Amino acid sequence: MLDTTNTVVLRGDAARSFDRFADREEIARFAEAAGTFRAAELCGRKLFFDESEAAADRVIALREAADGLFRRAVLSSRLDTALLPPVLRAAASCLDGASEMIGGAEQPFGDPATPLRFETALGVSALSLLSGNEWRKIRICPNCNWLFVDRSRNASRLWCDMTVCGNRNKARRHYERSKATEVSHG
Numbered sequence: 001m002l003d004t005t006n007t008v009v010l011r012g013d014a015a016r017s018f019d020r021f022a023d024r025e026e027i028a029r030f031a032e033a034a035g036t037f038r039a040a041e042l043c044g045r046k047l048f049f050d051e052s053e054a055a056a057d058r059v060i061a062l063r064e065a066a067d068g069l070f071r072r073a074v075l076s077s078r079l080d081t082a083l084l085p086p087v088l089r090a091a092a093s094c095l096d097g098a099s100e101m102i103g104g105a106e107q108p109f110g111d112p113a114t115p116l117r118f119e120t121a122l123g124v125s126a127l128s129l130l131s132g133n134e135w136r137k138i139r140i141c142p143n144c145n146w147l148f149v150d151r152s153r154n155a156s157r158l159w160c161d162m163t164v165c166g167n168r169n170k171a172r173r174h175y176e177r178s179k180a181t182e183v184s185h186g
């Protein structure tokens with residue numbers, strides 16, 4: 001779910017933000033890629049997107065509602081019930097029209113022999129973040145504003161991706177530190 005909320009790049013930065021799904025063909029490419037980079041979670045089940053306009057609307061509605069709910073939850077460490085109905089309605093419409101047996105011990109996302117509809121995966125994923133205390137593990141990356149789930153043992157993960165945002169920040173801090181040293185020595 002959160003990979004999908006992050007398809008709005010630099011969300012909150014009005015000047016630089018852009019929506020990867022503005023080109024709706026991108027949704028199918030994203031679904032296919034997600035099947036690969038989330039292969040462990042999906043237990044090897046591939047994802048497909050049917051590329052209809054209605055399906056794209058449902059995906060984008062859930063993406064926006066979930067981003068609103070979870071971003072606010074991170075910032076306030078609480079869930080705002082007023083933001084739940086749009087998420088639940090959007091998740092329900094993403095789950096409509098397909099039947100999948102999920103949650104099996106060996107097959108959490110159903111039978112990997114056939115591909116899974118992207119909308120269904122998204123609906124299941126949104127609801128799973130609301131179950132238990134899973135939403136409490138969501139963080140906002142201080143560099144790129146992405147949402148991610150912190151599954152580290154001591155809940156100390158700071159960056160969405162250490163190799164991207166972590167290193168960029170380290171480089172910046174190093175630069176600022178060396179500038180400060182220059183000034184104090186000058």
Ligand SMILES: [Zn+2]
Nearest residue numbers: 141144160165
């Ligand atoms: Zn980041």
